Amino acid sequence: MNPDYKEIGKNIRLMRIRHGISQSELAQRLDVSQTHMSNLEHGRVSVSLRVLLRLAHFFKCSVDTLLGSVLQGHVVPEVNNDGYDIEDLALLLKVLKQKRVEVM
Known part of the structure; x- marks a missing residue:
């Protein structure tokens, strides 16, 4: 399953709606086109790691919040345009969470 x-x-x-920002404003802040942002929101394209990290930073949330159920073990690894697959991303999140705990 993808x-x-x-x-x-x-x-x-x-x-985006919770933060009261328009789609075009968010696209501008992330340095992507409004068309690409629309395609992301409608699920017509995959989200790159770069954009995913920028979104998480902008919204001050975790990447897994944006991914939702994707990291629940229901996917077969699929490589995106950045060369990272979902397993790489899951490992990255795990490392980042451990670092956050160590700092606190």
Whole structure:
């Protein structure tokens, strides 16, 4: 099963609405086109790690919040345009969470 890009897009849209920002303004802040942002929110394209990290930073949330159920072990690794697969991303999140705990 592949990542549910529609679910990811829905999460991005919900976070955008919660923060009271327009789609075009968010696209501008992330340095992507408004068309690409629309495609992300509708699940028509996969989200790159770069954009995913920028979204998490902008919304002050975790990457797994944006991914939703994608990291629940229901996916077969799929490489995105950055060359990272979902397993790489899950490992990265695990390391980042451990570092955050060590700092506190």
